[in-house]
Amino acid sequence: MYRYIALLVVSTFLMSCNSTRVVKTLDKGEQQITGSFGGPAIIFGGAPIPIPLSSVGYAVGLDTGLTFAGGVHTTSLLFGNAEVDLNMGINAFKTKSNKFGITVSPGLHMIYGFNGGDFSIYPQLEGIAWKEYGNKNNLIFGGLGTWVELDREKAYGEVQEHELMPYITLRHQFTGQKWNFQLEARYIGFTYPNENIVVDYLGPFSTGTSGVYFGISRKFGKK
Numbered sequence: 001m002y003r004y005i006a007l008l009v010v011s012t013f014l015m016s017c018n019s020t021r022v023v024k025t026l027d028k029g030e031q032q033i034t035g036s037f038g039g040p041a042i043i044f045g046g047a048p049i050p051i052p053l054s055s056v057g058y059a060v061g062l063d064t065g066l067t068f069a070g071g072v073h074t075t076s077l078l079f080g081n082a083e084v085d086l087n088m089g090i091n092a093f094k095t096k097s098n099k100f101g102i103t104v105s106p107g108l109h110m111i112y113g114f115n116g117g118d119f120s121i122y123p124q125l126e127g128i129a130w131k132e133y134g135n136k137n138n139l140i141f142g143g144l145g146t147w148v149e150l151d152r153e154k155a156y157g158e159v160q161e162h163e164l165m166p167y168i169t170l171r172h173q174f175t176g177q178k179w180n181f182q183l184e185a186r187y188i189g190f191t192y193p194n195e196n197i198v199v200d201y202l203g204p205f206s207t208g209t210s211g212v213y214f215g216i217s218r219k220f221g222k223k
Contacts, residue, residue, distance in 0.1 A: 021105050022069050022089020023141050023171070024130050026061030031221040033058055034071070038213030040188055041202035048202050050212055065091030069107075082112040087124065103128045109147060122165075123148040139173035165189055167208075182215035 026032060039051035057071030066088065073083035087107025094101035109122040126145030132138065147165040171184035189208035194201040201209035 022067045025065050025067045025089045025091045028061045030061040032219045034217040036215040040209040040211040043200040080114045085109045099132045136175045138175050141171050143169045180217045184213040186211040
């Protein structure tokens with residue numbers, strides 16, 4: 001039973017896209033810590049459940065319109081995999097009122113398996129449009145991104161037919177005095193059929209998988 005659950009969780013890592021990303025770039029010298037919990041939905045025991053993936057992250061504003069972010073995936077560690085993501089947030093457009101903008105976020109997602117010594121690296125690119133509203137500067141954003149599969153072969157020498165893992169995301173942030181809270185929905189791998197595979201993903205139109213994520217963050221250290 002444990003091995004089966006482990007297989008389910010490990011199989012979803014490549015479908016989770018639960019990376020530490022930059023939505024709105026930080027001011028120079030500003031820092032942010034984040035935590036995220038949630039994952040893609042699967043059918044397990046006849047019932048739909050989300051895979052409980054978790055991660056922690058850190059971001060810092062390097063310059064105006066340029067932010068670095070990195071994260072560690074804590075659930076992955078429990079199953080013998082070191083999973084880390086690194087990315088940049090680049091302000092591609094922002095209005096003078098600072099209420100609407102577009103962020104481009106290139107990055108790398110890396111996974112190392114302690115048991116087998118396997119190492120995989122996945123380039124990632126995402127474009128995010130964000131909008132602030134209300135007196136508390138609540139934030140809503142939508143994004144389109146993809147992972148890139150570099151390996152030409154899958155397990156057992158099978159040919160790798162899917163080089164991209166695209167995803168769509170929609171998110172809302174509730175802004176507090178010190179802490180911010182995020183609720184996010186994603187549609188991951190929407191170009192892939194989800195039938196007759198190891199994990200029974202729950203996705204619309206029999207493709208990809210849907211996911212729900214909850215996050216918490218706090219900014220500090222602004223100069």
